[in-house]
Amino acid sequence: MKVLAIDDQPEVLKQIEKAIATAEGPHGRRYEVAGLADHREALQRLEAEHFDVVIVDMVMGHDETEGLTVLQKLTNKSPITIVLTAYPSIPNCVESMRAGAWDYLEKVPANGSDPYENLLTSLRRACEFRIAHPEAGRTIPDLDWAQKHLGELLREHAGEVVAVLDERVVGHGTTYAELAARMKDQYPATAPTIISLPEIDVEAVE
């Protein structure tokens, strides 16, 4: 599975690459990971080369929305995109999800969970989804539903991880890995979509 990580902080990028390169992917496969510090370069690379998943930082350089620019340039044919940010806010989460992000992860999770575990779990699930639905593009019905109901979800579950299946919330919890494991037990055949919701900055929801 090919993964592209975009982050303008070299020390951060190095660790993301390393964590992914040493992790086990779905069905015992390894990940092949590339890292880029510049989002324009990343967009060019995405046009030229196939990737399964993109991991993108939100705030790069002085622009707080550079990550969003990347998201908005992607099309339905683009790789699944995971946002990873040290500057989480609900408005930004809402925008990211509406722009088609698969997940919105915090570098310093509000609930104290391990950010690498969260990232690797989200990545693995994205890859599993890609393998199971090679033609699905980035439009995933449950994710689509979650994006449309983000306001409600945030009011009920801000700071939590929620699982959505067939247009309803089927589970919620504090850590990504724990909820993913629980959902796998409960729904072995169909994996619910799992998204994490930031805790802070509740004023700007709709």
Added chain:
Amino acid sequence: MLDQDWHLPDIKKALGLFDSGRLDEGVALLTAGMDRAIKAKDRNAALAYDVVLALMRSEHRPFFDLVEQARERKIKLDAWRSLSARSAHRIGNQLFASLGALRTLRGLDAPEAVEAVADIEASLERVGTIVKEFQRFSVNEEPALLPTDLRPLLGDLVRRYQRVARNVEVAIEAPESLPHCQVDRNQIDQAFGELLENALHHTPPGGKVVVKASAMDSGKGVLVAVEDTGPGVPAENKERLFEAFFSTRPGGSGLGLAIVRQIIENHGGRIRETGTPGKGARFEVELPAAPKQETNP
């Protein structure tokens, strides 16, 4: 284009507001008019607003002093907030990178390495807590207000701290019924949690922390005092105590009481420290009552 003399009725209305004692509305009207005049490059109007504001300032000096103080505090707070946001972001990135490097070290099994890794992990966890406080401080959350009975809310909080307090008695004193207040439960829980945490931290073994709630005169709100039997707050620190980064207890970010004040003031309330230095601290929080008709049965 604005009509000539468009500002006169506006100014007349503002003067009327001043005469009937609605000073804050008068000031708001005049400053908004002034902004409009400057935007329209209407010198006459701008001058008129300026003169009237100067006149009102000399007539109502104490009120304008308060307005000025609040404005200065807001400017300062905004600066701290933006600094906090940038710090949270930059420290957060470095924290994330450190945790990544630590994942590699975790594989080592020499006993010294295991202990060092555990120590670093514990330190980074504290850094994480501080980053989260910076984040929380940097966003000025509008409270989602609901009419609330503070008694059960404070009761739950006190019970929570009774479980963790060691050798310190935690108690609540509240009358059977209190006026409902218009509050955001999560934020108020956070604010009083911080005050209780603070009180427990400063109270020596054998001491006592008491939360006292009472109705304010003429039902205009609720007064909640958090008292402890610690060393108290020296008189010269009583006001500065609530400034960001003024006092830091070990492991804290120096933002605790600043966040508490921000929350209370966002609720239209007030907070003061009124304890006796040497005898204990007493934090007084006043929260306005909810309008009668919206109160839950």
